Amino acid sequence: MIRNWKRTAEQLRKCMEEAVASGGECGCQLVVYQEGERVVDLCAGFAAPDRRVPIGRESLFPVFSVGKGIMATAFHRLVEQGKVSYDTRIADLWPEFGCNGKEEMVVWHLLTHRGALFELPPCGSQAELADWDRMAARMAAASPAWTPGTKCRYHPITYAWLLGEVAHRADGRTFREILREEVIAPLHLENSLFFGTTPEAESRFVPIDLSAVPETHTWHTDFMHDPVIRHACIPSANGVANAEAVARHYAAVIAPVDGVRLLKPETVSFATRLRRAADDPPRPGEWSRFGLGWALSGPPDDLGSLFGHGGAAGAEGFADQRSRLAVGFTRNRIIPGMPVIPLRDRISDVLGLPVRHW
Numbered sequence: 001m002i003r004n005w006k007r008t009a010e011q012l013r014k015c016m017e018e019a020v021a022s023g024g025e026c027g028c029q030l031v032v033y034q035e036g037e038r039v040v041d042l043c044a045g046f047a048a049p050d051r052r053v054p055i056g057r058e059s060l061f062p063v064f065s066v067g068k069g070i071m072a073t074a075f076h077r078l079v080e081q082g083k084v085s086y087d088t089r090i091a092d093l094w095p096e097f098g099c100n101g102k103e104e105m106v107v108w109h110l111l112t113h114r115g116a117l118f119e120l121p122p123c124g125s126q127a128e129l130a131d132w133d134r135m136a137a138r139m140a141a142a143s144p145a146w147t148p149g150t151k152c153r154y155h156p157i158t159y160a161w162l163l164g165e166v167a168h169r170a171d172g173r174t175f176r177e178i179l180r181e182e183v184i185a186p187l188h189l190e191n192s193l194f195f196g197t198t199p200e201a202e203s204r205f206v207p208i209d210l211s212a213v214p215e216t217h218t219w220h221t222d223f224m225h226d227p228v229i230r231h232a233c234i235p236s237a238n239g240v241a242n243a244e245a246v247a248r249h250y251a252a253v254i255a256p257v258d259g260v261r262l263l264k265p266e267t268v269s270f271a272t273r274l275r276r277a278a279d280d281p282p283r284p285g286e287w288s289r290f291g292l293g294w295a296l297s298g299p300p301d302d303l304g305s306l307f308g309h310g311g312a313a314g315a316e317g318f319a320d321q322r323s324r325l326a327v328g329f330t331r332n333r334i335i336p337g338m339p340v341i342p343l344r345d346r347i348s349d350v351l352g353l354p355v356r357h358w
Helices: 005-022 066-080 107-111 132-141 159-171 175-184 219-224 227-231 243-254 265-271 342-351
Strands: 027-034 037-045 061-064 239-241 295-297 306-310 316-320 325-331
Touching (some): 005 037, 005 342, 027 243, 061 219, 066 239, 066 265, 066 306, 107 159, 159 175, 239 243, 325 342
Antiparallel strands (some): 027 325, 061 239, 316 325
16 A cells, blocks of 8 residues: 555656656656545656647547446446346347347447457448447448357457447437446546547647657557547547546546545446456457456456556556556557557556556
C-alpha cells in the first residue's frame, strides 16, 4: 500500500519527463485514483514533435481500444438493470442476427471475443464505418469464421456494432446514448470522454506522432486522423479522452467516486473471471485473456485481480482490486517494439503493479 503519494507522484513525474526528454514519448498524461480519490494527476511533453503545444490535463488523446472496457461497463449496467443477461440468445433481441451459423450465439460470446466475427466487412470508404445502422446490418448478415463460443479471437473493431447493437436492442436507447447516460454523465465526463467528438473537443485533440518510426502514415493515423471517424460512434476503436476520464471511470467501477459507483462488487467479481477454454490457449504474441468485456491481468495465481483494457497507441485504463488503484494513461507516440512501452512499465514498477503488454 502506497502511503506517501506526494513522493510517489514526484517519482512518476520524473519518469514521464525523462521519457519525453529521451524521445520515448512525445506527450502523455497519467492519473491515478485510490479508493475513489484522485492521488496523481500528471502530464508531460507536447502534442507534436515540433514542441509548440504543451500537453495539459484537458488535452484529448486517441485511446483506441481503451473504449472497449468502457463499453463493457455500460453493458454490465444494463445487466444489473435486468434488461439483458450474459446468457441471452442474441437472436431473441436482434432477430435478423439469427442466421448463417449465429442462431445460438449468446451475449457472453461477444463479451469474451468468442463470437468468430472479428473480420471487418468490406467497406468502400471510412464513411461507411461511421454509419452505425449500415455496419450493424452487415454484422447481422455476416457468417462466423467458426462455431461461436468455441475459440477466442480478438474483435478489434466489429466489437462496437456487435455489443453495441445488442445493448440497443435490449434497452431501446442508441448505444451512444447508453454510454453517455450510464457512464459519461454520472461521472461528469462530458468534456473529457468522447465517442464522437464535438467541434470544441477537436480543438484539444492530440494527433498521433510517427516521428520515431520510418512510416509516413500507419493505420493509426489513417483511422484517427480522419474527422469522419472521430465524429462517429465506433466505441471499440475511436475513443478520444484524457487520462482523468479513463481513470475516473475505472475508479467508479471498484469504489464510489463523489458518491457514484457504477457497478456492484458482485458484478465486478463475476466479470473478472477468466473465460478461456483449456483447449484454446492464446496464440504466440496474442493478448486474449478476457473476462466479460475486460482484459485480465495480475499475478498468475490471481488473474483478474487487475482488469481493464489497452489501446493501439499505448493508452490504457485499468483497476487493481488488490491495491484499490485505478489508472488512466494516455500517449501519442508510435514507437518500435509496441505494445512494450518502457514508460508504462516504469510506471507499473513505481506503483508496485504487474506489467501489462496489451
